[in-house]
Amino acid sequence: MTEEKINLSSSELASLWTSYMQNTMSVQFLSYLRETVEDKMISQLVQTACQISEDHIAKLKSIFQQEKIPIPKGFTAEDVNIHAPKVYTDIFMLTYIHHMAKAGMLSYSGFLSLSARKDIRKLFNKTLFATADLFEQSSEIQINKGVFVRSPVIPYPKEIDMVDDKSYFKGLNPFADKRALNAVEISHLHLNFFNNVVGLKLATSFAQMSPRKEVQKICIQGKDISEKHVELFAVTLINNGLQAPIDGDVSITNSTAEVFSDKLILFQLGMLTAAGSGNYATGAAASQRHDLIINYERLAMEVGQYAKDIGNLMVELGYLEQPPGTLDKETLAKNKEKH
Template identity: 50%
Template sequence: MSEKKIYLTSGEIASLWTGYMNDSMSKCVLGYMLKHIEDPDIKPVIQLSYDISSKHLELLVSIFEKEQYAIPNGFNEQDVNIIAPWLFTDAFCLTYVNHMSKVGMLAYGGFLSMSTREDICNYFSIGLSKITNLYNESLKIAVNKGINGRHPYIEVPKETDYVDSKKYYSGFNPFSDKRPLNAVEISHLYMNILTNVMGVKLCLAFAQTSPSKEVQDFMLRGKEISQKHIKIFVDTFLKDDIEAPQVPDVAVSDSTTQTFSDKLMMFHMSLISAAGIGNYATAAAASQRLDLAVNYERLSLEITRLAKSGADLMIKHNWLEQPPGIKDRKKLAKNKEKS
């Protein structure tokens, strides 16, 4: 008796496609970093990250071929000028891998939760484990080198407590005192400062190396939005007499030689914009002070508008690869009538 074929679900198709696009982009960026990086402690982590992306692509192609699933175009060696002058510092590369591994852990956790077929679940389970290991390795080296960001310190609770007033959730009235931030709110504020710092550096690097005025303007707009959001989050800390958090000292060089294709840079920005919107949504849901939740929703709208303008630019230049979807039945019917 032959085994019944289990077809891929829409969730699995979407997850596999997204994973391929992300890993093909990452392989280009990491390959460029490997060509230039010199720090003997940092280079093995970049190599590990590159190897993970390469293996993922190999496994994904195998799945696609088995399922007769059209392999996405994604990104390749044509999207990176590997001999371009060094654009980043070694410390930036380590921070970048640490940051992107966080994005990867969230993504692969989501992919796994949307999968049901055993082989696909195994692929995402193993992938999640490898990305988690990558995060731990990059964090360990960053700590040893003193270039990691640390969440603000607060006193360890000595006893449990309960909310005794509805004012705990307040924060809208500018004439009334707001309660101090709690640990959950502090952690999300700090995490979003870190992600925006990375956004500023990437936007700056992409703006100064893109030959396109449209892409340059988009990246500079993204940089300004990230800087604005950082200031809002830092000011929230300062109002509670919490010291402005220390963030990793990462930088980019003054190279203006095109390093990555505009298509790749715009895709990368769409990826971190989507991650930022997700981070803000999580932070808004976790923040019990209403002014914080409203702030996240307002700032999330700014990122959404930026992402929309980015998507419009990608469509204009035929850079936006379309995800798999169902066929347009009306369009099929009209085409049949014409024939």
């Protein structure tokens, strides 16, 4: 038996399914950006991003067909109006692609690490490298246009230092002095600040374009959560004598035209929320000051509840596509007894 004839493992099936859902969403989002972008350099970047997703989808479809697995519904041209007026500035498009390329590298490296079959590993490895190259291109364009947001610069250490007092971990007492942030903690605060800025702008744009009151409400809820988290991360940096990041022209227009389906809007919000939860968990694990850890855990709980609200609304509206799963053996047996 050749390796390609071995059935997919549950991890591989989950990775393929998730990747299909995310990339079919991305193609529809990027197809709209492609129609409204004006800057030539950014236009080429949008086209490259769209091509990566389209090529990946084609390979995923081929695997589903080869394995005789139903192709997920995902997202189609019905989920976007590419002729709608421009909603996002070109710089936001650039920022969005840069942001999603970072998230994509994390996703594809995770999918790759979960895969055993050679053809599946080859697929995710190829797309990982293509996404890393997209990140490089977006970084260069941001630097070229003067909109790359760098994390704060701190003095180089003069010598190796060891932690010699347990007070290094403290930070919960509001009346006691806190030690200065270390470079690892600063990097995660900066990352989460800017991730929330992107989420805030997206949620605002989605609230503008959705015709449904309940979808508008949950978009505004997401915007409010992101604003609060942005402020917390900014204050934490400023209180340590560091400059909070400046988001530049990460903007949206005043257009209220319907661009994306509510299904796509809610899926994208859910995807960003899941990524945010992961970033907060990583930030908490990497931080050594107790107040930072508590903040990340508190924010993660709020984001988790928001993710639940999104999921519940998707179920109510009939938008939540179910991933592949196992059969409930007990229910199967009971159904057999009835017959």
